[in-house]
Every structure is written in structure tokens, then in C-alpha cells.
Amino acid sequence: MIKTDSIKYQLLEMVGLCGEFPSGQLNRLIESDSYAEKVVTDLKQSKLIRTHYKDGLRGYRLTKRAKELLLSQNPCRFQNYLTGNAETNLIRSELPRRLRLHQKAETYLTLSHAGIPFFPDEKPLLFSESSEAATFPVRSLPLFYSSREIKNLGASTTKIKNSRCIGILMAPHCVYAVYNTGNTLLKWEYKTEVRLNAFLQHYLQGLPYHGPPTVYAIMTGSDMDMAFRLLTSTGGYKKTLFMLDTSYEHFYFLPNNSYGEYLLRLLVQPQRMMQLNQLLLSDCFPQREDLPIEHDGIDSQENPILLAYDFDMQRINRFNTGLNVYGLSGNLICFDFQLPCLKKYLTADIHFSSIDFQKFKRRFFNEP
Structure with missing residues (x-):
């Protein structure tokens, strides 16, 4: 049995939450390369993870045995991720879908190192079609809710279903819509992101903010070279790629590395x-x-x-x-x-x- 406070279990949890964990991000979870290699080897030998390599993209996926282990240990945390038709359970092989899973993993690692809760059982239920959203004090923030959790609201999220937002980070003084552009320019549709901004202001008023919250945005990316590409982008030939527009008054960039982790810690601590x-x-x-x-x-x-x-x-x-x-x-x-x-x-x-x-x-x- 793997101890729940071990690094092996942490890796299994991250793979379970993301569907596929990028091998290139392993050093952010386990600093020592030799120890990381040992952890992966042990989990493979225990038939808990396997490597998936296609289209030049390498990642780790859970085996059926690992899914059963996580579900038995913590059903509240993994029920919606490792059962049924969930994207993280039945993973499609198309490159764009796999890239999105890898980008989720990058974002979760940044949140994890910044000490921001993101597992569903670590925070109040906020987006649910069947029950009233929980009310909670501002002092319990920051908290992160994934786009998947937001879409639990059902039909009311139809107009924002094409948003490129990975989730929302609720800070004491504002809400951040979080995006990850990775190492390429993100696809971008201005009207959809404006609708997301309006939706968040409407839905989150009083939960836990007094009145509609201020909504800003955070873009994460591979490195500061990516920041330069974002700043200078004109949207590409068909104007379908990211460019700075008026969808958010403030749009912060942070790299998915230790620099970005500390920047994120600052952005959620206004004092x-x-x-x-x-x-x-x-x-x-x-x-x-x-x-x-x-x-x-x-x-x-x-x-x-x-x-x-x-x-x-x-x-x-x-x-x-x-x-x-x-x-x-x-x-x-x-x-x-x-x-x-x-x-x-x-x-x-x-x-x-x-x-x-x-x-x-x-x-x-x-x-x-």
C-alpha cells in the first residue's frame, strides 16, 4: 500500500486530476532527477502508471489498478475524474486534447507550489446544478476552481463553453480567470472571453464577495520568451490567436516555473x-x-x-x-x-x- 503522504501518491494524484501528466514537468514535482526516475520505475513495476508517447508528446497515465486505488482512498476527490466519460478517465489521443491535459498539469503544479487549494474536496462546493452553492468567508481564499467544475452548472454555461480558460482563482480582493498558453500562442475569441468575464461577475456576487467581484486574468506560459510573443501578437493571419484586447482590464503573465509560483503568491496577497x-x-x-x-x-x-x-x-x-x-x-x-x-x-x-x-x-x- 502506498502512503498517502508519499511523493509516489502525490504523483498518482496529479496524474489522476489531469488525465495525463507531462514527463517534462516531473522535475517540478520531484527535484532530484535520480529520485524521480526511481519513483516512476517503481510505479511502473507496480503497474500503477504507464508511459504514453505519441506525436512527440510523452506523458504518464494511470492504469485501471491505480484508478481503483485512488477511488478507494479518496472517492470524494476522484469520483468525477476517474469514472464514466470524464475527459480525464477516457483520454482521447488527439494532440490538442492531450496538450490541454498537459497544460492543466503545468497550472496545477504552479498552484500547488503557491500553496493554493485546487482539489475538489479541499474547498466548498460552489458550482452545482442540483444544489445551492456554498457560502463561505473571504478569509478562506485563495481557492482555485477548474473550468470543468464551473461547467457542472450545466445549461447556464453554454455561452462560455468555448472559453480557453482553465479555471478561476478566487483571491480575497478579486477573481482571476486563469489561462495557459504553453509554448504556443493560445487560440482566442474575444466575445467568448468577454462573456466569461460577465458570467463570473454575475454568478459570484455574494459568493463570497459583496456585490459583483472584480475580474482580472492571469496567463501562464512556458517562459518569458512566451510573454514577448503574447505582447507582440496581432492575432495571426485569421485573427484567431491571442492578442491583447479589452476583455480584461488587467492581464498578468507568469511563467510556469519557480518565478511564476512566487508571482502567483504575490497576486493572491494584496497586503x-x-x-x-x-x-x-x-x-x-x-x-x-x-x-x-x-x-x-x-x-x-x-x-x-x-x-x-x-x-x-x-x-x-x-x-x-x-x-x-x-x-x-x-x-x-x-x-x-x-x-x-x-x-x-x-x-x-x-x-x-x-x-x-x-x-x-x-x-x-x-x-x-
């Missing part, structure tokens, strides 16, 4: 972000109401300053456009790992200041 903002702007003058561009403060030379460490693509774009339109110089503050992408993208006269990510981690999270 901690406020502390960081105050520290970064401590030597600056406040915003000028008569300055018609996006900015967070003014430096001693009367140049606008933008805090871009949260990598809000909308604000970064508006700042760059505003400086160009008004012929101004500006200052931009970001993390060191974001710097190459921003220098490559921004066209205005901008002075860059970077935050040492390792020092930030030590100071704000007391971690080495």
Missing part, C-alpha cells in the same frame, strides 16, 4: 503587494492626476514610474504607448528575470530598474 509597492516607491513622489498616462509615481526628474514586477501586460502596454504619444521619458521597475523581455518589447525612452529575485524571496517570504 504583501502593497508592502512591496510602498518599499519600491519610498523615494518617489505620488502619482500626478494631470498626467494622462498609466503610472504609479513620479521620480525626482518628474518622470513617471511604473511598477511592472507583477507583469500586467495591459499596464505595460499602456505605459509604453502613453510615453510614446506624449514624448515623455519614464522609469520601469521589474524583476531581474523579466528584464530581457521588457527591454526587447518596449519602444519608449525608458530607464529600467530591476529587483533581485533571490533577495526579494529572502526578504518577503523568508526563503533561501
Whole structure:
């Protein structure tokens, strides 16, 4: 019997939740390559997982025996994932479907390392066609609900069924619609995502927010090179791919790696972000109401300053456009790992200041 607190069981759970776990993400779950190899070998020998390789995509899938094990250990967690016609139970072999399962795994790993609950039995039932949604206090947030859980509402989600959203992250101060573009530009339909935004504001008012919640978006992707592609995308030849539009006022990008995990921890802790903002702007003058561009403060030379460490693509774009339109110089503050992408993208006269990510981690999270 595998212990439920073991790394082997954690891997089985992740495979069960995603349907197929990408082999390339194994190092994010198990840091040691040699130990990861041993874990996979042991699970294969126990006939609990198998490797599926097709179209250049390699992943791990559960065997029937493993599904029975997870269902017996925790039926509440896996009933909707490992029985019937669920996409995670009867996995189709088409490449786009498998890629979506792999992208779910990447997102769940980022959520897991950020300490955000996402298993269905770890949170109140919020989306159900048959019963009243649970009410719960804001202090119990953040929580993540997958698009699959949202679609449990049935017919009322018909208009948003083609959304590319992987799920929603409910933070104390707002709701984030979460997307994963992987290492290619995501397909995108503006009207569908606008409908999702409106649906979330309507459905989540009072659950647990007072009135309609503010809805922002988070895009995750493979690395910061992908962020550059998103910022510069014009939608492709047929305008069917992602491009920055007005579907969300704020659209944050974070990579699916340790950098992104800490960024996510910041985005769900508004008080901690406020502390960081105050520290970064401590030597600056406040915003000028008569300055018609996006900015967070003014430096001693009367140049606008933008805090871009949260990598809000909308604000970064508006700042760059505003400086160009008004012929101004500006200052931009970001993390060191974001710097190459921003220098490559921004066209205005901008002075860059970077935050040492390792020092930030030590100071704000007391971690080495």
C-alpha cells in the first residue's frame, strides 16, 4: 500500500486530476532527477502508471489498478475524474486534447507550489446544478476552481463553453480567470472571453464577495520568451490567436516555473503587494492626476514610474504607448528575470530598474 503522504501518491494524484501528466514537468514535482526516475520505475513495476508517447508528446497515465486505488482512498476527490466519460478517465489521443491535459498539469503544479487549494474536496462546493452553492468567508481564499467544475452548472454555461480558460482563482480582493498558453500562442475569441468575464461577475456576487467581484486574468506560459510573443501578437493571419484586447482590464503573465509560483503568491496577497509597492516607491513622489498616462509615481526628474514586477501586460502596454504619444521619458521597475523581455518589447525612452529575485524571496517570504 502506498502512503498517502508519499511523493509516489502525490504523483498518482496529479496524474489522476489531469488525465495525463507531462514527463517534462516531473522535475517540478520531484527535484532530484535520480529520485524521480526511481519513483516512476517503481510505479511502473507496480503497474500503477504507464508511459504514453505519441506525436512527440510523452506523458504518464494511470492504469485501471491505480484508478481503483485512488477511488478507494479518496472517492470524494476522484469520483468525477476517474469514472464514466470524464475527459480525464477516457483520454482521447488527439494532440490538442492531450496538450490541454498537459497544460492543466503545468497550472496545477504552479498552484500547488503557491500553496493554493485546487482539489475538489479541499474547498466548498460552489458550482452545482442540483444544489445551492456554498457560502463561505473571504478569509478562506485563495481557492482555485477548474473550468470543468464551473461547467457542472450545466445549461447556464453554454455561452462560455468555448472559453480557453482553465479555471478561476478566487483571491480575497478579486477573481482571476486563469489561462495557459504553453509554448504556443493560445487560440482566442474575444466575445467568448468577454462573456466569461460577465458570467463570473454575475454568478459570484455574494459568493463570497459583496456585490459583483472584480475580474482580472492571469496567463501562464512556458517562459518569458512566451510573454514577448503574447505582447507582440496581432492575432495571426485569421485573427484567431491571442492578442491583447479589452476583455480584461488587467492581464498578468507568469511563467510556469519557480518565478511564476512566487508571482502567483504575490497576486493572491494584496497586503504583501502593497508592502512591496510602498518599499519600491519610498523615494518617489505620488502619482500626478494631470498626467494622462498609466503610472504609479513620479521620480525626482518628474518622470513617471511604473511598477511592472507583477507583469500586467495591459499596464505595460499602456505605459509604453502613453510615453510614446506624449514624448515623455519614464522609469520601469521589474524583476531581474523579466528584464530581457521588457527591454526587447518596449519602444519608449525608458530607464529600467530591476529587483533581485533571490533577495526579494529572502526578504518577503523568508526563503533561501
